Amino acid sequence: MRRKSFQGMGCPIAGALEHVGDWWTLLIMRDVLDGYTRFDELERGLGIAPTMLTSRLRTLVEAGLVERAQYSASPPRYEYRPTTSGRDLAAVIVALYAWGSKHTAVRNSQVTLVDQDSGREIDPVFVDRHSGRRLSEMNSAFLAGPEADTFIRTRLDPELRASRRRRRRDAH
The missing domain is CATH 1.10.10.10 (Winged helix-like DNA-binding domain superfamily/Winged helix DNA-binding domain)
Known part of the structure; x- marks a missing residue:
């Protein structure tokens, strides 16, 4: 396969x-x-x-x-x-x-x-x-690079990431 x-x-x-x-x-x-x-x-x-x-x-x-x-x-x-x-x-x-x-x-x-x-x-x-x-001690994140396409830019958008984190935090 x-x-x-x-x-x-x-x-x-x-x-x-x-x-x-x-x-x-x-x-x-x-x-x-x-x-x-x-x-x-x-x-x-x-x-x-x-x-x-x-x-x-x-x-x-x-x-x-x-x-x-x-x-x-x-x-x-x-x-x-x-x-x-x-x-x-x-x-x-x-x-x-x-x-x-x-x-x-x-x-x-x-x-x-x-x-x-x-x-x-x-x-x-x-x-x-x-x-x-x-x-392991740094607050790191992946961000869209200069050649990122629309999918990557949307997926790695800092505001959307913050929104996902808030949803996870509020769910717990």
Whole structure:
């Protein structure tokens, strides 16, 4: 069954999900970024069916997140190396790690994020580059950008957003 495409939604989150929003993608990227670049390593480490892995790797190559490089001619074997775009996805994976460690039953007792240079555990915190404030402590909102179409401008209109918040508050 073909899933819905998010391509026309005009939202960077929807655009990102177009590339990494399926079941296996972020786990494959986690392992590729961690140095597991060969098909057999990924298959064994993830416990994923070979046909599913082949399909997901093809999608990651097409999306520009990994590049396929031959490392053996006979028999032909390939490895999958992260591109710059793929390496940029590491921050998203670390954010999911941090959220999962805090909010799910799977705590970080089996997997710990460390600084490879010092060996110290990392406690990831996401901050605004300009103010240095933690994102979780900021009162942030998505607003329509300069190229937003009418649908996005209406959907993200600050007055309509305030009205929705008042309705929710009054309902409780």
